Amino acid sequence: MLTELRLQHQQRQFLIAARRLLSERGEANSLGLARELVARLAALEPASLEAVFHRLARDFNPDPKMVLAAAQAYADTPEAEQLLALIKLSEPPRQELFRRLNRAPGATGTLVRLRRALLTGLSRHPEWRGVEADLLHLFSSWFNPGFLQMRQVDWNSPAQLLEQIIRHEAVHEIDGWDDLRRRLQPDRRLFAFFHPQLPEEPLIFVEVALLPEMPGAIAPLIDKKAETMAPDKYKVAVFYSISNCEPGLKGVSLGNFLIKRVAEHLQREIPRLKTFCTLSPIPGFAAWLAKTELAELPGLKKVQLERARAARALLQEACGGEWAKLSQAEPLAKLDEAQQQALLRLAAVYLVGQTATPQGDPVARFHLDNGARLERLNPLGNRSAKGLKQSCGLMVNYLYDLGKIEGHHEAFTQGDIAYSRGVAALL
Known part of the structure; x- marks a missing residue:
């Protein structure tokens, strides 16, 4: 009482x-x-x-x-x-x-x-x-992105901030201090964004790997025992993880053009960097693949839809109708060339045909709305349990061409998705 x-x-x-x-x-x-x-x-x-x-x-x-x-x-x-x-x-x-x-x-x-x-x-x-x-x-x-302040996080940053980075990493879990230390070495960068009213609380952060070429797999990027790369080999900046830290800001567009801000900062620091891209998961793909009968998809021509149905039938036969098998490393590794191509085709169909709709893949929507181009699909790019379960092991490279970001963003708001010739060939 x-x-x-x-x-x-x-x-x-x-x-x-x-x-x-x-x-x-x-x-x-x-x-x-x-x-x-x-x-x-x-x-x-x-x-x-x-x-x-x-x-x-x-x-x-x-x-x-x-x-x-x-x-x-x-x-x-x-x-x-x-x-x-x-x-x-x-x-x-x-x-x-x-x-x-x-x-x-x-x-x-x-x-x-x-x-x-x-x-x-x-x-x-x-x-x-x-x-x-x-x-x-x-x-x-x-919390308009124009108010957010960008800071680079390094090993000398306050321990409280580093602990928050470990706790809030949402894409590729940070396995303790040694793992974090490797992600803060010279060939890696981590940028966090803060609001003036919350100066000690990161709202969102971006992790970047500096590499000689566009990567197709995540494991080498987050290997805490990997050797540090020499600066003269930096040619590509890869955004491999973006994490929101505050659930109370769900639905608030913090990420709009933040990648562009990071890319422009890196280009000033390292002029030899010419390519800016991501290595991203497709978290909605496996669920879509198992449930969708491909009756119709916006933006796809009739012939593309027919090829997609044939690809789905081939994969259904390969897994015996048990779509969960395509979320396991061993069955995926046993797919022959035609079956592997069918999986890539269906992923391309999903990303191009579904992303412009509200039911589209959230990661794809984020990057394409930020002005990226769908560049390349990578089979078995993520062999982690999460990557296999959500994306059938597939990963995507989205390309950020700094001169075309605004144009791609405007096109996406009208329902048009920018994608490469390589992706077009899969459709």
Whole structure:
């Protein structure tokens, strides 16, 4: 009973403070009230936090009658004054609440953690979607890539930062300090991006390998016992891992053109670098291959679709209808040349035909939307359990031609995918 009373008291005090902050008096004294409210928010217990989400979703919405009246006024007289009134009245009051909260020192991090907690319960509480949409809307402005600061991380960086890099690596797990040390040697680079309001917390980081040629397999790049390469052999910069560090920023486009920023930095440092590319997984391919019957795919000609169906039939016969076998190293290694070519063709079909849709491969969408070109497919490029399970061992090189990034990005927004002649030959 005491616990329930304490939770109710927490919720009540928070909501009273929120109303005060949104009042005229609150606007005049916003900094002190915001600081007080941020402290209360950070101290809320999980049960109280859920109750606060419910109240934010229910009690901090626009007044529907006032919105309707403003909309009708704008429809009758579509001029700037009526439009501005409609915009003001249709904005949920909780957006202004979050803005005023963000005036307090440390509030940005608290709000990011607030959204992280909200996202964990969103599937159970769809009524919170309005609150989530408001936070996403605000974060998309506050965390615009133009605000992010790029820093190179090396072995002399603070231990706390290095620990965060190890913890947040999401593509190729870092196996302790020796592994990290190798990834920070002179023929490797690691760049992290920070927001001025969160100066000690990396939001996203990019790992780069400097090599003599475009790679087709990941194992040599992340071998912690590999010899360090001499600088005169650096010709290609390979972006082999990009990791987001903050779940509370899910859906916020942090990565837009960050690779271009890294590439331009490297080109200034090492002018001999001429090629910038990735070595990337295809995390949605195996699941798509097992479920898709290839009835139709956007952007593919009839003859290409017929070849894709023939390739799928050949692979289905090779694995005896057990598609999971194509996520195992031994059966993949036993594929003959025609079967291997069929697998590559289907991967090309998936990347070219599916990526422009919302159901497309997330990694492909990221790089193509950032202005890359689909350059090359590499069989058995990733023999790890994760690589086999998700991508049938395949990896992709996306090419970043610095002079064509904007053009490729614009084309992708119109549904057109840039790909090489080698990929075209597979279709």
